[in-house]
Structures are given as structure tokens and as C-alpha cells.
Amino acid sequence: MPDPLEEQQITVSSAALRAMRDEFQRFLMEYRFGLAEVETKISILREEFQEMHAYNPIEHVSSRVKSPDSLVDKVRRKGIETDFDSIRAGITDIAGIRVTCSFIDDAYRLSNLLTRQDDITVRDVKDYIAHPKANGYKSLHVIVEVPVFLSTGRVDVPVEVQFRTIAMDFWASLEHKIYYKYDRLVPDDLLAELKDAADTAAELDTRMERLHREIRGAHPGVVSL
Ligand code: 0O2
Numbered sequence: 115m116p117d118p119l120e121e122q123q124i125t126v127s128s129a130a131l132r133a134m135r136d137e138f139q140r141f142l143m144e145y146r147f148g149l150a151e152v153e154t155k156i157s158i159l160r161e162e163f164q165e166m167h168a169y170n171p172i173e174h175v176s177s178r179v180k181s182p183d184s185l186v187d188k189v190r191r192k193g194i195e196t197d198f199d200s201i202r203a204g205i206t207d208i209a210g211i212r213v214t215c216s217f218i219d220d221a222y223r224l225s226n227l228l229t230r231q232d233d234i235t236v237r238d239v240k241d242y243i244a245h246p247k248a249n250g251y252k253s254l255h256v257i258v259e260v261p262v263f264l265s266t267g268r269v270d271v272p273v274e275v276q277f278r279t280i281a282m283d284f285w286a287s288l289e290h291k292i293y294y295k296y297d298r299l300v301p302d303d304l305l306a307e308l309k310d311a312a313d314t315a316a317e318l319d320t321r322m323e324r325l326h327r328e329i330r331g332a333h334p335g336v337v338s339l
Contacts, residue, residue, distance in 0.1 A: 138182070141198055145179045145209035147262040148271025152211055152228075153177055156275075159227055171220035173280055177211040206238065206257045207274035214283045217323050218243060221254050221277035228258065228275065235259040237272055243282075249305065250312025251286060253278040281315040281322075 153175070160172045180188070185208065189196060194204040201208075215221045221243065229236050240255040254277040259270040278286065289308055293300060300308070 137198065141202075142179055142182075142208075144262060144264075144269055144271050145273075147264075148260050148273050149177050149179060149209040149211060151260045151262060151271075152209075152258065152273045152275060155228060155231065155234075156211065156213060156224075159224065171215055171217070171224060173214045173216055175211065175213050177209075180205075180208045180210070202272075206272050209271065209273040210276065211273060212276045212278070212283070215277060215279055217326055218279055218319055219323065221279060225254055225256050225275070225277050229256060233261055235270070243278075246312070246316075248309075249289070250309040250316075251289070252282045252312065252316065253286065279319050281319045285312050285315045 156172070156175055160170065160175075163172075164170050185201070185205065188205055189201055192204060194200050213221075213224060215224060228234060235258065236256060237259050238255075238257040242251055242253050242255065246252045256275045256277070257272055258275060259272050262269050262271050285308075289312075292304065292308070296304075
């Protein structure tokens with residue numbers, strides 16, 4: 115004969131679980147909407163550049179809302195309390211968009227064009243292009259807040275926008291794979307090689323930027339920005 119008290123306990127628990135699931139879905143939904151707002155802004159800039167200046171500074175754009183597994187992992191890693199407010203305050207890349215640009219100049223130009231829009235608030239800037247991480251990682255991270263209007267009112271959603279060049283993106287994608295393959299414990303010799311590869315990628319960016327400037331100097335009409 116089942117213990118009625120135990121049954122009641124199970125019922126309460128599953129209702130609580132459902133409420134948690136709903137709250138979690140709502141929490142992630144806000145980030146999805148924030149991401150959509152910033153994606154639209156980036157694609158407007160991209161199209162406008164193409165149509166008005168016959169130049170496309172963006173090679174590709176990708177975006178994602180952090181997966182629940184990756185979010186839980188980061189919450190643990192950073193020792194953040196597990197309530198929604200603490201996660202909201204402590205993890206700023208739940209919504210992330212990556213803008214891969216042709217040249218370093220383009221990364222800064224696009225970042226300025228986005229952050230000067232008057233519905234955008236800049237929460238933080240981490241300029242790993244000017245100040246690369248010790249492992250060689252380069253990218254311009256801008257955490258912006260964008261308003262999202264729900265049936266319940268306005269929420270300001272943080273979105274991390276990463277601006278980088280193709281060479282930086284190539285390096286970061288492979289380094290990320292290696293990092294996870296070694297479960298974040300990459301052997302020292304491999305770390306040194308990765309840093310060396312990052313320097314090579316940076317050199318390539320500098321050369322391409324110089325070539326780009328030379329071409330622009332010789333044919334000022336090619337890129338009139
Ligand atoms: P994943 O799996 O890509 O989502 P902090 O500044 O330390 O408080 P946070 O959020 O780590 O907090 O800041 P940061 O440095 O802006 O990193 C955010 C994201 O940038 C990372 O998310 C990576 O996507 C990317 N990133 C940062 N450093 C590196 C790096 O050294 N190599 C590569 N490949 N990517 C990097 P996650 O959640 O760490 O990882």
C-alpha cells in the first residue's frame with residue numbers, strides 16, 4: 115500500500131519541477147529575443163554597407179543562446195549562486211553573437227556603429243584585440259543591453275557581441291576544440307604552439323590590412339569609408 119504522504123510529496127515535487135522548467139524557459143526566451151534584436155541590427159548594417167558603399171565588412175555572423183549544459187558548467191566554474199538573478203548578473207554571454215569581419219578596422223568600425231545606436235547600452239567592453247589574452251586569443255567583446263518589449267513590459271537583455279577577423283576566428287575555433295579535447299588541461303608544449311599560431315594569425319591580419327590600405331590608396335573609389 116503506497117504511503118499517501120509520500121505520494122503527496124511526489125506530486126508537489128513534480129509541480130515544483132514544472133514551475134522551475136517554465137521559469138527556465140522564460141529566462142532563456144528573453145535572451146533569444148535580445149539576440150534577435152541585435153542580429154537584426156547587424157544585418158541592417160551589413161545590407162546598408164553592401165547597398166550604399168558596395169563594400170561588405172562582414173564575412174559571416176553566427177549566434178547562439180548558451181545551451182543549458184554549457185550554462186550550468188559556467189555557473190559552477192565561476193562559483194555563481196544558482197538563482198536566476200545571480201546567473202543574470204554573473205554570466206553575460208548567455209546570448210552571444212559573433213561577427214567575423216574582413217579586417218581589424220572593420221571590427222572596430224562595426225562595434226562603434228552598433229554601440230552608438232541610442233537604444234543600446236554598453237555594459238562592458240573587453241578589447242582582446244588591443245590586449246590579447248596570454249594564450250593568444252584575440253577578439254573584441256562588447257556586452258550590450260538591448261530593450262525587448264514583452265506583454266509584461268520592457269526587459270533589458272544583455273548580449274555579448276564578439277567582433278573578430280577571419281584569422282582570429284580560425285584560431286579561436288581550433289583552440290576551442292583543442293581546449294575541450296584536453297578537458298581544459300592542454301599540455302605546455304601545445305600551449306606554446308597555439309600561442310605561436312596566434313602570433314602567425316596576427317601577422318597575417320596586419321599584412322592583409324596593409325594590402326587593403328594600399329589598394330584603397332591606389333583606388334580610393336573601391337572602398338569609400
Ligand atoms: P563557450 O563554450 O565558447 O561559450 P570573465 O570575463 O572571466 O568574468 P567570461 O564570460 O569568461 O567571463 O569572459 P570572456 O573572456 O568575455 O569569454 C566569453 C567567451 O569568449 C567564452 O565563452 C568564449 O566563447 C570566448 N573566449 C574567451 N576566451 C577565449 C579563449 O581563450 N579561447 C577561445 N577559443 N574562446 C575564448 P565560454 O563560456 O568561456 O565558452
